[in-house]
Amino acid sequence: MAVGKLYIGRKVRELRQANTATQAQFADRIGISISYLNQIENNQRPVSAAVLLSLAEKFKIDLSGLAAGESDRLLSALSEALTDPIFAGQTPTPQEIKLVAQNAPAIAHALIAAHQAFRHNSEQLASIDDTLGRGSGLTENTPYEEVRDFFHFMDNYIHAIDLKAEALASELGIGETDSYPVLAGYLEREHGVRVTRAGRDDDLIRSFDPRTRVLTLNPYLPPATRDFQLAMQIAQLGAADEVDAIAGNAAFRTAEAYEICRIGLHNYFAGALLLPYRKFMETAREIRHDLELLSVRFGASVEQVSHRLSTLQRPGQKGIPIFFARIDRAGNITKRHSAAKLQFARFGAACPLWNVHQAFEAPGQIIRQLAETPDGVRYLCLSTQITKGGRGFRFPRQHYALALGCEVSYADNFVYADDMDLGNRASFEPIGISCRICERTNCAARAVPPLKGRLIIDHDRRAVLPYRLKEI
Secondary structure, X not given: OXXXXXXXXXXXXXXXXXXXXXXXHHHHHHOOOHHHHHHHHOOOOOOOHHHHHHHHHHHOOOHHHHHOOHHHHHHHHHHHHOOOHHHOXXXXXXXXXXXXXXXXXXXXXXXXXXXXXXXXXHHHHHHOOOOOOXXXXXXXXXXXXXXXXXXXXXXXXXXHHHHHHHHHHHHHOEOOEOHHHHHHHHHHHHHOOEEEEOOOOOXXXXXXXXXXXXXXXXXXXXHHHHHHHHHHHHHHHHOHHHHHHHHHHXXXXXXXXXXXXXXXXHHHHHHHHHOOHHHHHHHHHHOOOOHHHHHHHHOOOHHHHHHHHOOOOOOOOOOOOOEEEEEEOOOOEEEEEEOOOOOOOOOOOOOOOOHHHHHHHOOOOOEEEEEEOOOOOEEEEEEEEEEEOOOOOOOOOEEEEEEEEEEHHHHHHOHHHOOOOOOOHHHOEEOOOOOOOOOOOOOOOOOOOOOOOOEEOOOOOOOOOOOEEOOO
C-alpha cells in the first residue's frame, strides 16, 4: 500500500514551540531552510522522509505519533459529516478536508458538533417525537455521546491515569499472582474497606457503603468481573483527584456528562491496574496477541483483554495499532475505539459483510477475516461472541460480539494470521464502514443508498438491488 503525502504542520509547529525555538533556530537544527519550514507548518508542503528522520533523531520523538493519532480520527469524523446531502455542491476536496483536520482542528470539531446537532434535530422531526418543542435539548449530543467523543479524541489513552495505575500494579505485584486477595488486602490496609459477599441478589454487582466502609460484591460474579470491581473501588478512593481534574478540564456541557466521564475514568484505571501497560504489552508481543492466553495469564476476560489492546498508545511505547468494538445482536456498536486507520461510523449500522456478525453463529470460536475497505487499506479482522450474566437459570444473559484487528502490515504479530494468505489480493473481502457513506457501487449487501450517491432507476431492468448507482 502506498503511503500518502504527510501534512503535519500543526504538530511540527507545536514541537517547535515546545522547544521554545524560533523558525530560524528550528530550521537550522533539522537542516532545512526557513521558507521550507514555514511551508511545512502551514501545510503548504508535505514533510519529506529526510525531515521526519531528522525530527526523530534530534528531538527523540516517535514517528508513528506524528503520522497517526487524533488527525486520523478527526479526518474520518469530518469526512463522514461532510457526506451529508446538506453539503451538496459545497463538499470540499479530500485534500481540503485533510488541511482543516490537521491545521485547524478546533474548526473541525465545531463543524462535527454542528452536524451532530443537525442530525439529532432531523431524527426528532422524522420520528415526530413528543418531546419536540418542550426544550428537551435533544438537538445536542447526549451526555453519553459527548463522553464517548472525549475518549475517542484522547486516543482512548489517558496518560496520567495509566501511569498511576501501572505504578500501583508494580507495587502490588499485579499479574504475578491471584489478584483478588492482593486487591482486597490493599483496600482494607490502605482505605479501611472491608470486602464481603452478599447473599444472592440478581441485581447486585457491587455496592459500597461509605459510612461503614463495606464493599459488597455479588458472590456469583465471574473472577474477572469480581477483580475488576475491586479495582474500580480502588480507583474511586485512590485516584479521585486525578479523575476529577481530567473530567473537570474536559469542560462538558452537562453535569451528567461529567459524572459519566468519571465512571469511564474509573473503569480506565481499573483496566490499567489489572493489565499494567508495559507488562501487558510485552506479554502480548511474546505470545503474539493470543487472546485466550492473555486472558489466562492476567486472569481477565477476553473483552477486557481486547479493549486493553486498543489502548496501548503511550507516547514512545506504542503497541500494535488495533481497532476494537463490541456489538449487540441488533447491530448497535456499544463500545468502539480504533488506533488503526479503520474508523467506525458515528451514524448507522456496521457493514453487513464484516465478519463480526458471524460471531453470533459460532459461540466460543475466533472468526478470522482478511478485509479491504474502499480506501484500499487491508486488515486482519477477528471476532468472537461473548455472553454476560449467567448468574443462575433465571438471570438474563446479554450476548455480544467482539471485533478487533489491525492493518495487514501488522498481521505477523498475531498468531491468528499464521496460515492465512496475506499476499494474495483475492483473499481480501471488500467491506465498508457503513452503507450510508460507503463508496462501493456494486455491493449486493447494501442496505440503503449512500448519502452522496445518485440513483439510476430503470423500470425495465432489475438486479439484486432495485437501483443502480452512479460512480461517486
